[in-house]
Amino acid sequence: MAQAKLITVTIDQTGGKGFTVDTTGFQGKGCADIHKMFEGIGGPGTTTKKPEYNQTQNAPLRGGR
Amino acid sequence: MSAYSEFAVPEFKDKELLLAALRAMGFSPVCDAVMSDYWNEYRGNAPKADILIPKSQLKNSYDDIGFKRDANGSYSAVIGDMDRRKGFGQSWLDLIKGNYLEAGVIRQAKSMGLIPVSRKVNNGKVTLVYQRA
Numbered sequence: 001m002a003q004a005k006l007i008t009v010t011i012d013q014t015g016g017k018g019f020t021v022d023t024t025g026f027q028g029k030g031c032a033d034i035h036k037m038f039e040g041i042g043g044p045g046t047t048t049k050k051p052e053y054n055q056t057q058n059a060p061l062r063g064g065r
Numbered sequence: 066m067s068a069y070s071e072f073a074v075p076e077f078k079d080k081e082l083l084l085a086a087l088r089a090m091g092f093s094p095v096c097d098a099v100m101s102d103y104w105n106e107y108r109g110n111a112p113k114a115d116i117l118i119p120k121s122q123l124k125n126s127y128d129d130i131g132f133k134r135d136a137n138g139s140y141s142a143v144i145g146d147m148d149r150r151k152g153f154g155q156s157w158l159d160l161i162k163g164n165y166l167e168a169g170v171i172r173q174a175k176s177m178g179l180i181p182v183s184r185k186v187n188n189g190k191v192t193l194v195y196q197r198a
Contacts, residue, residue, distance in 0.1 A: 006196055006197075007179060007194070008192060008193070009174075009193045010193075011166045011167050011170065011190065012163060012189065014160055014162075014189055015161065015163035016074065016162075017074070018073045018166070019071075019170065020072070022069045023069075024067050026197075031068055035068055038070065038072065038170070041072065041075060046071050047069070048068060049067075
């Protein structure tokens with residue numbers, strides 16, 4: 001069964017520390033789009049990719065010669 | 066991908082989000098209004114506010130509190146000195162920013178078609194969880 005694609009947004013209620021976006025269960029570009037769409041709300045942001053980010057893209061190729 | 070992003074505190078640039086934040090705090094803000102006579106009496110030339118919280122809605126304040134749009138498109142708070150010292154200073158503005166951010170996240174999540182799962186408040190942090198279909 002596929003892992004649920006969850007987006008967890010944590011907001012500092014006093015506003016002083018901005019907010020964070022944490023995505024799990026995503027692989028590939030779809031997740032990058034999620035993070036990018038939240039950029040418009042806050043000030044400049046930084047994104048850290050989790051290990052599973054490249055899980056699909058770096059999977060060894062099968063077949064070939 | 067799975068990833069983690071941190072976003073800094075924004076300026077008040079979006080009028081609708083600022084109004085939503087003030088409403089979430091229990092106020093009924095008024096748009097395009099002149100601040101109360103107190104300003105005329107003690108400071109002269111009461112400023113016109115793009116968004117105004119009437120004094121009647123502010124507990125223990127001396128005057129209305131306004132938000133005025135500057136040349137850069139940001140809304141700055143217009144708060145009397147006495148009120149700044151009486152609980153309407155930076156901490157109060159930070160609270161508005163927290164509500165502003167939450168209103169922004171909710172709006173953005175809705176536009177992206179994300180499904181709300183939960184909302185929790187713990188130790189001064191609001192955690193919103195969404196699911197992507």
